[in-house]
Amino acid sequence: MALTFFRGLHTHSFLMYPSSFLSRKNGMLYCTMKSIRGQTETQEKSQHQLKVSTQTQSRKHDDIFKNFEAIIGIETHVQLSTLTKAFCSCPYNYGAQPNTSICPVCMGLPGALPVLSTKVIESAVKVGLALNCNLSLSSKFDRKQYFYPDLPKGYQISQFDIPIATGGYLDVDIPLEFGGGHRKFGITRVHMEEDAGKLLHTGNGSFSQVDLNRAGVPLLEIVSEPDMRTGIEAAEYAAELQRLVRYLGVSNGNMQEGSLRCDVNISIRPIGQLEFGTKVEIKNLNSFSSVSRAIDFEISRQALLHSQGQADQIVQETRLWEEGAQKTVTMRKKEGLADYRYFPEPDLPGVTLTEEYVDGIRCSLPELPEMKRRRYEGMGLNMQDVLFLTNDINVADFFDSAIAEGADVKLAANWIMGDIAAYMKNEKLSINEIQLNSHELVELISSIKGGTISGKIGKEILFELMAKGGTVKGLIKEKNLVQIADPVEIEKMVDKVLADNPKQLEQYRGGKTKLQGYFAGQIMKESKGKANPALLNKILLEKLNAKS
Amino acid sequence: MLSSAHAPRLVRFPSHCLLRPINSLHTAQSSPLPTTTAPSSQILTIRKSLLTKQTTAVDLAKSFLDRIRRTEPQLNSFLYVSPDDVVLKQAEELDNKIKNNEQLGPLAGVLVGIKDNICTSDMPSTAGSRILKNYRPPFDATAVRKLKQSGAIVVGKTNLDEFGMGSTTEGSAYQVTANPWDLSRVPGGSSGGSAAAVSARQCVVSLGSDTGGSVRQPAAFCGVVGLKPTYGRVSRYGLVAYASSLDVIGCFGSSVADAGILLHTISGYDKFDSTSSKREVPDFTSQFAGKDYLESKPLKGLRVGVICETFGDGVDPEVILSVRGAVTHLEELGCFVTEVSLPSFSLGLPAYYVLALSESSSNLSRYDGIRYGNQVLEDELNSLYGHSRAQGFGSEVKMRILMGTYALSAGYYDAYYKRAQQVRTIIRDSFKAALERNDILISPASPSVAYKIGEKKDDPLAMYAGDKMTVNVNLAGLPALVLPCGFVEGGSTVLPVGFQMIGAAFDEEKLLKVGHIFEHTLQVSSAVPPLVADELTR
Numbered sequence A: 001m002a003l004t005f006f007r008g009l010h011t012h013s014f015l016m017y018p019s020s021f022l023s024r025k026n027g028m029l030y031c032t033m034k035s036i037r038g039q040t041e042t043q044e045k046s047q048h049q050l051k052v053s054t055q056t057q058s059r060k061h062d063d064i065f066k067n068f069e070a071i072i073g074i075e076t077h078v079q080l081s082t083l084t085k086a087f088c089s090c091p092y093n094y095g096a097q098p099n100t101s102i103c104p105v106c107m108g109l110p111g112a113l114p115v116l117s118t119k120v121i122e123s124a125v126k127v128g129l130a131l132n133c134n135l136s137l138s139s140k141f142d143r144k145q146y147f148y149p150d151l152p153k154g155y156q157i158s159q160f161d162i163p164i165a166t167g168g169y170l171d172v173d174i175p176l177e178f179g180g181g182h183r184k185f186g187i188t189r190v191h192m193e194e195d196a197g198k199l200l201h202t203g204n205g206s207f208s209q210v211d212l213n214r215a216g217v218p219l220l221e222i223v224s225e226p227d228m229r230t231g232i233e234a235a236e237y238a239a240e241l242q243r244l245v246r247y248l249g250v251s252n253g254n255m256q257e258g259s260l261r262c263d264v265n266i267s268i269r270p271i272g273q274l275e276f277g278t279k280v281e282i283k284n285l286n287s288f289s290s291v292s293r294a295i296d297f298e299i300s301r302q303a304l305l306h307s308q309g310q311a312d313q314i315v316q317e318t319r320l321w322e323e324g325a326q327k328t329v330t331m332r333k334k335e336g337l338a339d340y341r342y343f344p345e346p347d348l349p350g351v352t353l354t355e356e357y358v359d360g361i362r363c364s365l366p367e368l369p370e371m372k373r374r375r376y377e378g379m380g381l382n383m384q385d386v387l388f389l390t391n392d393i394n395v396a397d398f399f400d401s402a403i404a405e406g407a408d409v410k411l412a413a414n415w416i417m418g419d420i421a422a423y424m425k426n427e428k429l430s431i432n433e434i435q436l437n438s439h440e441l442v443e444l445i446s447s448i449k450g451g452t453i454s455g456k457i458g459k460e461i462l463f464e465l466m467a468k469g470g471t472v473k474g475l476i477k478e479k480n481l482v483q484i485a486d487p488v489e490i491e492k493m494v495d496k497v498l499a500d501n502p503k504q505l506e507q508y509r510g511g512k513t514k515l516q517g518y519f520a521g522q523i524m525k526e527s528k529g530k531a532n533p534a535l536l537n538k539i540l541l542e543k544l545n546a547k548s
Numbered sequence B: 001m002l003s004s005a006h007a008p009r010l011v012r013f014p015s016h017c018l019l020r021p022i023n024s025l026h027t028a029q030s031s032p033l034p035t036t037t038a039p040s041s042q043i044l045t046i047r048k049s050l051l052t053k054q055t056t057a058v059d060l061a062k063s064f065l066d067r068i069r070r071t072e073p074q075l076n077s078f079l080y081v082s083p084d085d086v087v088l089k090q091a092e093e094l095d096n097k098i099k100n101n102e103q104l105g106p107l108a109g110v111l112v113g114i115k116d117n118i119c120t121s122d123m124p125s126t127a128g129s130r131i132l133k134n135y136r137p138p139f140d141a142t143a144v145r146k147l148k149q150s151g152a153i154v155v156g157k158t159n160l161d162e163f164g165m166g167s168t169t170e171g172s173a174y175q176v177t178a179n180p181w182d183l184s185r186v187p188g189g190s191s192g193g194s195a196a197a198v199s200a201r202q203c204v205v206s207l208g209s210d211t212g213g214s215v216r217q218p219a220a221f222c223g224v225v226g227l228k229p230t231y232g233r234v235s236r237y238g239l240v241a242y243a244s245s246l247d248v249i250g251c252f253g254s255s256v257a258d259a260g261i262l263l264h265t266i267s268g269y270d271k272f273d274s275t276s277s278k279r280e281v282p283d284f285t286s287q288f289a290g291k292d293y294l295e296s297k298p299l300k301g302l303r304v305g306v307i308c309e310t311f312g313d314g315v316d317p318e319v320i321l322s323v324r325g326a327v328t329h330l331e332e333l334g335c336f337v338t339e340v341s342l343p344s345f346s347l348g349l350p351a352y353y354v355l356a357l358s359e360s361s362s363n364l365s366r367y368d369g370i371r372y373g374n375q376v377l378e379d380e381l382n383s384l385y386g387h388s389r390a391q392g393f394g395s396e397v398k399m400r401i402l403m404g405t406y407a408l409s410a411g412y413y414d415a416y417y418k419r420a421q422q423v424r425t426i427i428r429d430s431f432k433a434a435l436e437r438n439d440i441l442i443s444p445a446s447p448s449v450a451y452k453i454g455e456k457k458d459d460p461l462a463m464y465a466g467d468k469m470t471v472n473v474n475l476a477g478l479p480a481l482v483l484p485c486g487f488v489e490g491g492s493t494v495l496p497v498g499f500q501m502i503g504a505a506f507d508e509e510k511l512l513k514v515g516h517i518f519e520h521t522l523q524v525s526s527a528v529p530p531l532v533a534d535e536l537t538r
Ligand SMILES: [Zn+2]
Pocket: A085, A088, A089, A090, A101, A102, A103, A104, A105, A106, A107, A216
């Protein structure tokens, strides 16, 4: 799976075209968080469509908007990338042929019984610890009961009153382009449960089919406190969760494949009012930017109803985000509270954790995004660089091992965020998929710094290294690219070029001094790009200005 | 309870006269008497005669298939009987093994009946429900797999109350099974088919399931041995769930030894059932090898507690007399008998029904007509569910689903489910305490002997009340053994009475030991119903 480095790419875009990408009203909310796959399509789509929707709408209602405060909480389902499903030994592979990875247990056949995979508990404990939660050393599973064709047993095995982890928080750094700053969002609970299957509807709608490949795949449901106030905060919270589960290696966090699903709960209230407004749930949010845009749309919609005296039309309901139309629409109204008739799952024993087990996992946790950001900050990197480098754990690992080998922090960061990121974006490769390793980047940096090769040659070598691999030393030798820093040799080339261009020399000396660049280019060409540019210019200038 | 119109007269209990066949004591009775043979393990007898080549597995299988053919029209014990050629082919393979002196499994050549709520991959498994008509599971239940591995031949699937919900086997969607002792009476339930089949010697042993007494009560009604193991002793994988926290697979045999050997074969931890126990299974079969129990006090020092709450109102006096007789017999064998009071005993029945029905309402949600079973085609999803389930389930099952759904609903959960769980804890603790002071506890297996078909059909509360002797044991998760201990006269025939011995968790070994000695010193359990008596004693 390819990951992109959105932040980096867009950081550069920002530098080039600051206005077009910075505007939030444009809907271009590509901050740290977009995962690559949907990137291009969504980008084009949203640029195109947003002109019609949010821009006009929000400009008109900007004032109304300002008088309200949104209260936002997020329920996130994270699909765990365990080797097997939660309660049977079937593997799960996204995109497999329907009903090819099923067994009596995940089909809910009569007489089949669930047996919990211990990997699920391990992942839940990791996430619970990483979210600074209290772990329940003694928890249990419950049955959540409802009928739906994708739910083979007629109940979902979940956790109800005693979730495995409660009361934590998540640290988030908001990117500078969205105002910057650090936030702590509360985590209400983390619990384990199983996924349902999928319904496939036929073209003519005469019947539906059930694919149970996904049924029984382990999920963690992570419920946040209603601590977010804007679409950006919500999107950044979700992006940080994605980073966290990827750092922990418990999920691929892929939103397009549904490995990370966010349902947003949102209500608004006039600023200053204490009681909450009516809560609306938004589903079908397939990217971080849709999280942000759906929330902004919903805030506008609700604020508009308030301002028109129609606040009573804000009802408790589930709304669907329509990516095409860039708006939310009613999916189902809630008629009272659904009664899921939870009761303890009698087929599974209680989940008991020992302190030793938890401590063992605590000790094995990797450096998490928040710790990494604080460490990088301490190394003198600015927040923009920090956020870029920590966005993808593989990039951070690459950077860390370069630093460990003694590379200059700022130089290494610049190379990674510049040419390397650009290459990965163009080739749609992750940092693990390019041929360059961190050791060769360190070699490259020191070869340039030590004057063995020029920066220009360095770039050329870099692309060769990324595309085909090899070593810096090998390439320099093979291509005879060592920089020419011998003044005598450079002087010879200067003399030759000046002699070959008497006419231009005369013009220069006649006052057309901008011809210096022309000469420099010719000499560099003569040296096959290997001449030390500083030395070349110095000698050239001396020769040009020499009164002869 | 029996109505006075056909109340049976008590047959005198022969407790003072050990090892004498019961019919020799039976004087001046007009009704046919139960025929008895020497108490012996059919399984061990079969093994011996196969190994000594006195008989062949094929001949043996043929004799059972013949008896099924003859008796099945009257009994209807089986929902499915394996075709002759399938059974005989397995028997032939065994005979070849014997010929080649190959190792034989412990149940080689033993014909077994399997309750139809236990999954078999080569036979339909309907759980007695229309909603699973023609359903064939793709896998064998762990217990069935173990039976096959030990050389047993599965002869067919036995009738039951739909999903195990009932005490008469009248709740089957397919047929009503008759009691071999009196064809006008019920065999008990829900494992009525399995009990009747062993009683009528249609198979050697059989598997049933026991959620609230579904093995023990029919064992008592049909005069066979019924063994309900400790919860967790036998894997539930492949047992169609009724109430998961109470369900166990149990054993029927015509002797304690047979029930014990069968249990030993199917016991043990199973990685497919995380509620199965990792405790080691002791070899409690060795004690069944021919021993001399004529020493005067073979059970000397065994502490027996008689649960006084089980001898009160609502229990037939004849049943009480029979069970008291059994207690006297145990005393004569050397046991130290005391009365034990379990004040929470009467709370068991309501708590059991709340918990069992709550769990069943959830367990039966999967029968939605989507993946298997009957589907009623409808345009709208809720009608598809509604009609598939309305047509698929019988009325007793529907009532239990409704009650269970109610008990789990918001606002009622605390008053019903949660309260029942609290009662369950109290009952479990009271049994634990009583079993610390006693080795075994004694009660009748059922308040009455077998009653007439149709007698309680329209009175579910009366039927539920019949479970009061057995449900506490499921709530406490304990093992219990039901043995025949006498007969009462019922019109034209006699009807067996069973008593229940309850042991500490995972101490089936002790129950089997006591039961084995009991039946070897009192020839009742090997009594054969008149239906097949002539043939067997010829
Ligand atoms: Zn599976």
